[in-house]
Amino acid sequence: MTSVVPIEAARPAAQSALPRAGVLLINLGTPDTADAPGVRVYLKEFLSDARVIEDQGLVWKFVLNGIILRSRPRTKALDYQKIWNTEKNESPLKTITRSQSDKLAAALSDRAHVVVDWAMRYGNPSIKSGIDALIAKGCERILAVPLYPQYSASTSATVCDEVFRVLARLRNQPTLRVTPPYYEDAAYIEALAVSIETHLATLSFKPELIVASFHGMPKSYVDKGDPYQQHCIATTAALRRRLGMDETKLLLTFQSRFGNAEWLQPYTDKTMERLAKEGVRRLAVVTPGFSADCLETLEEIAQENAEIFKHNGGEQFSAIPCLNDSNPGMDVIRTLVLRELQGWI
Numbered sequence: 001m002t003s004v005v006p007i008e009a010a011r012p013a014a015q016s017a018l019p020r021a022g023v024l025l026i027n028l029g030t031p032d033t034a035d036a037p038g039v040r041v042y043l044k045e046f047l048s049d050a051r052v053i054e055d056q057g058l059v060w061k062f063v064l065n066g067i068i069l070r071s072r073p074r075t076k077a078l079d080y081q082k083i084w085n086t087e088k089n090e091s092p093l094k095t096i097t098r099s100q101s102d103k104l105a106a107a108l109s110d111r112a113h114v115v116v117d118w119a120m121r122y123g124n125p126s127i128k129s130g131i132d133a134l135i136a137k138g139c140e141r142i143l144a145v146p147l148y149p150q151y152s153a154s155t156s157a158t159v160c161d162e163v164f165r166v167l168a169r170l171r172n173q174p175t176l177r178v179t180p181p182y183y184e185d186a187a188y189i190e191a192l193a194v195s196i197e198t199h200l201a202t203l204s205f206k207p208e209l210i211v212a213s214f215h216g217m218p219k220s221y222v223d224k225g226d227p228y229q230q231h232c233i234a235t236t237a238a239l240r241r242r243l244g245m246d247e248t249k250l251l252l253t254f255q256s257r258f259g260n261a262e263w264l265q266p267y268t269d270k271t272m273e274r275l276a277k278e279g280v281r282r283l284a285v286v287t288p289g290f291s292a293d294c295l296e297t298l299e300e301i302a303q304e305n306a307e308i309f310k311h312n313g314g315e316q317f318s319a320i321p322c323l324n325d326s327n328p329g330m331d332v333i334r335t336l337v338l339r340e341l342q343g344w345i
Helices: 036-047 060-083 092-107 127-136 153-168 186-202 219-223 228-243 268-277 295-311 327-340
Strands: 020-032 113-124 138-144 175-178 210-213 249-257 282-286 318-319
Touching: 020 092, 020 127, 036 060, 036 113, 036 138, 060 295, 092 113, 092 327, 113 127, 113 186, 127 138, 138 153, 138 327, 153 175, 186 228, 186 282, 186 327, 210 228, 210 268, 210 295, 219 228, 228 249, 249 268, 249 295, 268 282, 268 295, 282 295, 295 318, 295 327
Parallel strands: 020 113, 020 138, 138 175, 210 249, 210 282, 282 318
Antiparallel strands: none
């Protein structure tokens, strides 16, 4: 028989005048160690995500487990070792994201009911551990902040997927918000422009042009409706307007292609080769799609693509740092977070 609890006997849930709000900064991820076993664990999680590799059929599983995870971890581990933060024994991406979290927490320290933490989509600290930590600190509301200026299903959406998976396991779920992409936000474009101008002022040479290199994506993903390419185009157009440059002085390219399928073009490495052969001798590269320096910027651009440029006749090359935890970079994150926390603080 169903029992009925008298209304007067039921105790109301405790309410707080200012419910705690958690802010979780989330970036892509990194291996825990710069060796083959660490990279293998990271690559398996990353490449097993159907948002990253959409066809997760038997052929892909054979290629991934029988070929890629047997050979690629060794070579990628060597690349990670070139950029590894040996003092902290971690990747620069982890070091920078932690610092971004710490600096944001300091900036919001006058709001005692706001708690800031950070996580990685792949690897550690995991999104689950970040959400669990915020809930343990009494956060009834959580703002997830994917640190990707341009939206794509393989970055922003997979962060949301994981956040939703974590919340799906909870009976008492916190209220959730997710920050939108900020690919042409005024604060972001201004920060990029300031970082470029500041870096160029430190160089002993004047670049003949600047290449804006974004992470690549299979063309088929865009054909299916992913807005990523249009977001990259919009970012570059806004940056050109702010810097007073046209498409001949600020080029748009895509890096980090993988496999044999056609990816978004023009390719960064092929552009490096072409420009050098056409007589360009001084070049700078900016990576607006990355909120923090990582393997793709510190090794692939600053080392690998610099070598391609110089091997084909280029002479002077400079990789412009990401916004990272710089003052302009933190202005972007703080502006974005405060905007999305309205009504909660």
